[in-house]
Amino acid sequence: MKILIADDDPQLIRAMRITLGAHGYDVVTAADGAEAIAVAAQTKPDVVLLDLGMPRLDGVEVIQALRGWSDVPILVVSGRTGSGDKVDALDAGADDYVTKPFQIDELLARLRALARRMGTPTGEPVVTFGEVVVDLVAKTVTRGGEPVHLTPTEWRILEFLARNPGALVTRQTLLKDIWGTDQVADSGYLRLYISQLRKKLEADPARPRHLLTEQGMGYRLVG
Known part of the structure:
Protein backbone atom coordinates (compact mmCIF):
# COMPACT_ATOMS: atom_id res chain seq x y z
CA MET A 1 0.00 0.00 0.00
CA MET A 118 -10.95 1.68 1.08
CA GLY A 119 -12.92 0.68 -1.96
CA THR A 120 -13.92 3.81 -3.85
CA PRO A 121 -11.40 4.30 -6.65
CA THR A 122 -9.50 7.54 -6.74
CA GLY A 123 -10.86 9.93 -9.32
CA GLU A 124 -8.85 11.58 -12.01
CA PRO A 125 -7.66 15.15 -11.38
CA VAL A 126 -8.42 16.17 -14.98
CA VAL A 127 -11.67 15.38 -16.84
CA THR A 128 -12.06 16.02 -20.57
CA PHE A 129 -15.06 16.00 -22.90
CA GLY A 130 -15.16 17.39 -26.41
CA GLU A 131 -12.79 20.37 -26.47
CA VAL A 132 -13.29 21.00 -22.76
CA VAL A 133 -10.69 20.28 -20.07
CA VAL A 134 -11.78 20.47 -16.43
CA ASP A 135 -8.91 20.59 -13.92
CA LEU A 136 -10.43 19.59 -10.58
CA VAL A 137 -7.25 20.44 -8.66
CA ALA A 138 -6.60 23.89 -10.11
CA LYS A 139 -10.37 24.50 -10.43
CA THR A 140 -10.01 25.74 -14.01
CA VAL A 141 -11.91 25.07 -17.22
CA THR A 142 -10.65 25.52 -20.77
CA ARG A 143 -12.36 25.01 -24.11
CA GLY A 144 -10.20 24.64 -27.19
CA GLY A 145 -7.28 25.79 -25.06
CA GLU A 146 -8.99 29.03 -24.03
CA PRO A 147 -10.02 29.68 -20.41
CA VAL A 148 -13.74 29.60 -19.63
CA HIS A 149 -15.11 31.74 -16.81
CA LEU A 150 -17.72 30.04 -14.65
CA THR A 151 -19.70 31.48 -11.78
CA PRO A 152 -19.20 29.73 -8.40
CA THR A 153 -22.51 27.88 -8.75
CA GLU A 154 -21.79 26.84 -12.34
CA TRP A 155 -18.44 25.48 -11.18
CA ARG A 156 -19.99 23.49 -8.33
CA ILE A 157 -22.49 21.86 -10.68
CA LEU A 158 -19.83 21.04 -13.27
CA GLU A 159 -17.44 19.79 -10.60
CA PHE A 160 -20.06 17.45 -9.16
CA LEU A 161 -20.87 16.04 -12.59
CA ALA A 162 -17.18 15.75 -13.50
CA ARG A 163 -16.48 13.80 -10.32
CA ASN A 164 -19.15 11.30 -11.41
CA PRO A 165 -18.55 10.96 -15.17
CA GLY A 166 -21.17 8.91 -16.97
CA ALA A 167 -23.29 8.54 -13.83
CA LEU A 168 -26.80 9.88 -13.38
CA VAL A 169 -26.75 12.71 -10.84
CA THR A 170 -30.26 13.34 -9.59
CA ARG A 171 -31.82 16.75 -9.25
CA GLN A 172 -32.20 16.16 -5.50
CA THR A 173 -28.49 15.31 -5.13
CA LEU A 174 -27.44 18.53 -6.86
CA LEU A 175 -29.86 20.64 -4.85
CA LYS A 176 -28.56 19.15 -1.61
CA ASP A 177 -24.91 19.58 -2.60
CA ILE A 178 -25.26 23.20 -3.76
CA TRP A 179 -28.02 24.67 -1.59
CA GLY A 180 -27.72 22.34 1.38
CA THR A 181 -31.09 20.64 1.08
CA ASP A 182 -33.12 18.66 -1.40
CA GLN A 183 -36.24 20.46 -0.17
CA VAL A 184 -35.32 23.72 -1.95
CA ALA A 185 -38.10 24.88 -4.23
CA ASP A 186 -36.54 24.38 -7.64
CA SER A 187 -37.74 27.42 -9.56
CA GLY A 188 -35.79 26.41 -12.61
CA TYR A 189 -32.44 27.03 -10.90
CA LEU A 190 -30.82 23.86 -12.14
CA ARG A 191 -32.24 24.15 -15.63
CA LEU A 192 -30.95 27.73 -15.80
CA TYR A 193 -27.44 26.82 -14.68
CA ILE A 194 -27.24 23.75 -16.91
CA SER A 195 -28.36 25.93 -19.82
CA GLN A 196 -25.63 28.44 -19.04
CA LEU A 197 -23.03 25.67 -18.82
CA ARG A 198 -24.12 24.31 -22.20
CA LYS A 199 -23.76 27.75 -23.76
CA LYS A 200 -20.21 27.97 -22.43
CA LEU A 201 -19.09 24.38 -23.02
CA GLU A 202 -21.16 22.68 -25.74
CA ALA A 203 -20.48 23.12 -29.47
CA ASP A 204 -24.24 23.21 -30.06
CA PRO A 205 -26.05 24.14 -26.81
CA ALA A 206 -29.45 23.36 -28.34
CA ARG A 207 -28.34 19.78 -29.04
CA PRO A 208 -25.92 18.97 -26.21
CA ARG A 209 -23.65 15.95 -26.54
CA HIS A 210 -21.98 16.04 -23.12
CA LEU A 211 -24.19 17.77 -20.52
CA LEU A 212 -27.27 15.59 -20.87
CA THR A 213 -30.69 15.80 -19.22
CA GLU A 214 -32.30 12.59 -18.01
CA GLN A 215 -35.93 13.66 -18.15
CA GLY A 216 -37.59 13.67 -14.75
CA MET A 217 -34.47 12.39 -13.01
CA GLY A 218 -31.38 14.58 -13.32
CA TYR A 219 -28.25 15.11 -15.37
CA ARG A 220 -25.32 13.17 -16.74
CA LEU A 221 -21.88 14.18 -18.05
CA VAL A 222 -20.57 12.02 -20.88
CA GLY A 223 -17.30 12.27 -22.81
Whole structure:
Protein backbone atom coordinates (compact mmCIF):
# COMPACT_ATOMS: atom_id res chain seq x y z
CA MET A 1 0.00 0.00 0.00
CA LYS A 2 1.31 3.43 -0.95
CA ILE A 3 1.22 6.21 1.65
CA LEU A 4 1.82 9.90 1.03
CA ILE A 5 3.28 11.69 4.06
CA ALA A 6 2.89 15.47 3.85
CA ASP A 7 4.73 17.31 6.63
CA ASP A 8 7.25 20.15 6.81
CA ASP A 9 9.26 18.44 9.56
CA PRO A 10 12.11 16.59 7.77
CA GLN A 11 13.01 14.57 10.88
CA LEU A 12 9.48 13.28 11.26
CA ILE A 13 9.30 12.42 7.56
CA ARG A 14 12.61 10.54 7.81
CA ALA A 15 11.47 8.58 10.87
CA MET A 16 8.09 7.78 9.36
CA ARG A 17 9.62 6.67 6.08
CA ILE A 18 11.85 4.20 7.96
CA THR A 19 9.13 2.96 10.31
CA LEU A 20 6.37 2.55 7.76
CA GLY A 21 8.79 1.10 5.22
CA ALA A 22 9.75 -1.55 7.78
CA HIS A 23 6.05 -2.49 8.01
CA GLY A 24 5.79 -3.00 4.26
CA TYR A 25 4.37 0.35 3.19
CA ASP A 26 5.54 2.19 0.08
CA VAL A 27 6.15 5.79 1.17
CA VAL A 28 6.17 9.00 -0.88
CA THR A 29 6.61 12.40 0.74
CA ALA A 30 5.86 16.10 0.36
CA ALA A 31 7.26 19.03 2.37
CA ASP A 32 4.47 21.56 1.82
CA GLY A 33 0.83 21.78 0.85
CA ALA A 34 1.27 22.56 -2.82
CA GLU A 35 3.75 19.71 -3.23
CA ALA A 36 1.33 17.36 -1.45
CA ILE A 37 -1.37 18.02 -4.04
CA ALA A 38 1.08 17.58 -6.92
CA VAL A 39 2.52 14.33 -5.52
CA ALA A 40 -0.96 12.96 -4.84
CA ALA A 41 -2.03 13.66 -8.42
CA GLN A 42 1.14 12.06 -9.79
CA THR A 43 1.48 8.99 -7.56
CA LYS A 44 -2.16 8.29 -6.56
CA PRO A 45 -1.46 7.08 -2.99
CA ASP A 46 -3.77 4.70 -1.15
CA VAL A 47 -3.69 6.80 2.04
CA VAL A 48 -2.56 10.38 2.80
CA LEU A 49 -0.96 11.28 6.16
CA LEU A 50 -1.25 15.04 6.43
CA ASP A 51 -0.01 17.74 8.79
CA LEU A 52 -2.19 20.84 9.13
CA GLY A 53 0.50 23.50 9.65
CA MET A 54 2.41 23.47 6.37
CA PRO A 55 3.76 26.29 4.19
CA ARG A 56 2.27 27.40 0.84
CA LEU A 57 -1.06 25.65 1.50
CA ASP A 58 -2.22 24.54 4.93
CA GLY A 59 -3.64 21.11 5.60
CA VAL A 60 -7.30 22.08 5.36
CA GLU A 61 -6.69 23.66 1.95
CA VAL A 62 -4.93 20.47 0.83
CA ILE A 63 -7.88 18.36 2.01
CA GLN A 64 -10.31 20.58 0.13
CA ALA A 65 -8.20 20.37 -3.03
CA LEU A 66 -7.88 16.58 -2.83
CA ARG A 67 -11.59 16.16 -2.23
CA GLY A 68 -12.18 17.98 -5.51
CA TRP A 69 -11.11 14.84 -7.38
CA SER A 70 -10.25 12.04 -4.97
CA ASP A 71 -11.79 9.90 -2.24
CA VAL A 72 -8.39 8.75 -0.97
CA PRO A 73 -8.49 8.19 2.82
CA ILE A 74 -6.88 11.15 4.63
CA LEU A 75 -5.44 10.78 8.13
CA VAL A 76 -4.48 14.11 9.72
CA VAL A 77 -1.41 13.87 11.95
CA SER A 78 -1.07 17.22 13.68
CA GLY A 79 0.22 18.95 16.77
CA ARG A 80 -2.96 21.03 16.89
CA THR A 81 -5.11 19.65 19.68
CA GLY A 82 -8.00 22.13 19.64
CA SER A 83 -11.44 20.77 18.84
CA GLY A 84 -11.93 23.54 16.28
CA ASP A 85 -8.94 22.33 14.23
CA LYS A 86 -10.25 18.77 14.30
CA VAL A 87 -13.73 19.87 13.26
CA ASP A 88 -12.35 22.00 10.41
CA ALA A 89 -10.24 19.10 9.10
CA LEU A 90 -13.04 16.54 9.35
CA ASP A 91 -15.59 18.91 7.81
CA ALA A 92 -13.18 19.53 4.92
CA GLY A 93 -13.11 15.80 4.19
CA ALA A 94 -10.47 14.17 6.41
CA ASP A 95 -11.30 10.62 7.55
CA ASP A 96 -9.42 10.53 10.85
CA TYR A 97 -7.30 12.72 13.14
CA VAL A 98 -4.30 11.86 15.33
CA THR A 99 -2.50 14.38 17.54
CA LYS A 100 1.27 14.58 17.94
CA PRO A 101 3.06 13.03 19.71
CA PHE A 102 1.51 9.68 18.87
CA GLN A 103 2.27 6.02 19.47
CA ILE A 104 3.33 4.22 16.30
CA ASP A 105 1.10 1.26 17.22
CA GLU A 106 -1.93 3.55 17.28
CA LEU A 107 -0.96 5.09 13.93
CA LEU A 108 -0.53 1.67 12.34
CA ALA A 109 -3.92 0.55 13.71
CA ARG A 110 -5.59 3.62 12.23
CA LEU A 111 -3.89 2.98 8.89
CA ARG A 112 -5.18 -0.58 8.90
CA ALA A 113 -8.69 0.69 9.67
CA LEU A 114 -8.54 3.16 6.78
CA ALA A 115 -7.25 0.43 4.48
CA ARG A 116 -10.26 -1.74 5.36
CA ARG A 117 -12.57 1.13 4.46
CA MET A 118 -10.95 1.68 1.08
CA GLY A 119 -12.92 0.68 -1.96
CA THR A 120 -13.92 3.81 -3.85
CA PRO A 121 -11.40 4.30 -6.65
CA THR A 122 -9.50 7.54 -6.74
CA GLY A 123 -10.86 9.93 -9.32
CA GLU A 124 -8.85 11.58 -12.01
CA PRO A 125 -7.66 15.15 -11.38
CA VAL A 126 -8.42 16.17 -14.98
CA VAL A 127 -11.67 15.38 -16.84
CA THR A 128 -12.06 16.02 -20.57
CA PHE A 129 -15.06 16.00 -22.90
CA GLY A 130 -15.16 17.39 -26.41
CA GLU A 131 -12.79 20.37 -26.47
CA VAL A 132 -13.29 21.00 -22.76
CA VAL A 133 -10.69 20.28 -20.07
CA VAL A 134 -11.78 20.47 -16.43
CA ASP A 135 -8.91 20.59 -13.92
CA LEU A 136 -10.43 19.59 -10.58
CA VAL A 137 -7.25 20.44 -8.66
CA ALA A 138 -6.60 23.89 -10.11
CA LYS A 139 -10.37 24.50 -10.43
CA THR A 140 -10.01 25.74 -14.01
CA VAL A 141 -11.91 25.07 -17.22
CA THR A 142 -10.65 25.52 -20.77
CA ARG A 143 -12.36 25.01 -24.11
CA GLY A 144 -10.20 24.64 -27.19
CA GLY A 145 -7.28 25.79 -25.06
CA GLU A 146 -8.99 29.03 -24.03
CA PRO A 147 -10.02 29.68 -20.41
CA VAL A 148 -13.74 29.60 -19.63
CA HIS A 149 -15.11 31.74 -16.81
CA LEU A 150 -17.72 30.04 -14.65
CA THR A 151 -19.70 31.48 -11.78
CA PRO A 152 -19.20 29.73 -8.40
CA THR A 153 -22.51 27.88 -8.75
CA GLU A 154 -21.79 26.84 -12.34
CA TRP A 155 -18.44 25.48 -11.18
CA ARG A 156 -19.99 23.49 -8.33
CA ILE A 157 -22.49 21.86 -10.68
CA LEU A 158 -19.83 21.04 -13.27
CA GLU A 159 -17.44 19.79 -10.60
CA PHE A 160 -20.06 17.45 -9.16
CA LEU A 161 -20.87 16.04 -12.59
CA ALA A 162 -17.18 15.75 -13.50
CA ARG A 163 -16.48 13.80 -10.32
CA ASN A 164 -19.15 11.30 -11.41
CA PRO A 165 -18.55 10.96 -15.17
CA GLY A 166 -21.17 8.91 -16.97
CA ALA A 167 -23.29 8.54 -13.83
CA LEU A 168 -26.80 9.88 -13.38
CA VAL A 169 -26.75 12.71 -10.84
CA THR A 170 -30.26 13.34 -9.59
CA ARG A 171 -31.82 16.75 -9.25
CA GLN A 172 -32.20 16.16 -5.50
CA THR A 173 -28.49 15.31 -5.13
CA LEU A 174 -27.44 18.53 -6.86
CA LEU A 175 -29.86 20.64 -4.85
CA LYS A 176 -28.56 19.15 -1.61
CA ASP A 177 -24.91 19.58 -2.60
CA ILE A 178 -25.26 23.20 -3.76
CA TRP A 179 -28.02 24.67 -1.59
CA GLY A 180 -27.72 22.34 1.38
CA THR A 181 -31.09 20.64 1.08
CA ASP A 182 -33.12 18.66 -1.40
CA GLN A 183 -36.24 20.46 -0.17
CA VAL A 184 -35.32 23.72 -1.95
CA ALA A 185 -38.10 24.88 -4.23
CA ASP A 186 -36.54 24.38 -7.64
CA SER A 187 -37.74 27.42 -9.56
CA GLY A 188 -35.79 26.41 -12.61
CA TYR A 189 -32.44 27.03 -10.90
CA LEU A 190 -30.82 23.86 -12.14
CA ARG A 191 -32.24 24.15 -15.63
CA LEU A 192 -30.95 27.73 -15.80
CA TYR A 193 -27.44 26.82 -14.68
CA ILE A 194 -27.24 23.75 -16.91
CA SER A 195 -28.36 25.93 -19.82
CA GLN A 196 -25.63 28.44 -19.04
CA LEU A 197 -23.03 25.67 -18.82
CA ARG A 198 -24.12 24.31 -22.20
CA LYS A 199 -23.76 27.75 -23.76
CA LYS A 200 -20.21 27.97 -22.43
CA LEU A 201 -19.09 24.38 -23.02
CA GLU A 202 -21.16 22.68 -25.74
CA ALA A 203 -20.48 23.12 -29.47
CA ASP A 204 -24.24 23.21 -30.06
CA PRO A 205 -26.05 24.14 -26.81
CA ALA A 206 -29.45 23.36 -28.34
CA ARG A 207 -28.34 19.78 -29.04
CA PRO A 208 -25.92 18.97 -26.21
CA ARG A 209 -23.65 15.95 -26.54
CA HIS A 210 -21.98 16.04 -23.12
CA LEU A 211 -24.19 17.77 -20.52
CA LEU A 212 -27.27 15.59 -20.87
CA THR A 213 -30.69 15.80 -19.22
CA GLU A 214 -32.30 12.59 -18.01
CA GLN A 215 -35.93 13.66 -18.15
CA GLY A 216 -37.59 13.67 -14.75
CA MET A 217 -34.47 12.39 -13.01
CA GLY A 218 -31.38 14.58 -13.32
CA TYR A 219 -28.25 15.11 -15.37
CA ARG A 220 -25.32 13.17 -16.74
CA LEU A 221 -21.88 14.18 -18.05
CA VAL A 222 -20.57 12.02 -20.88
CA GLY A 223 -17.30 12.27 -22.81
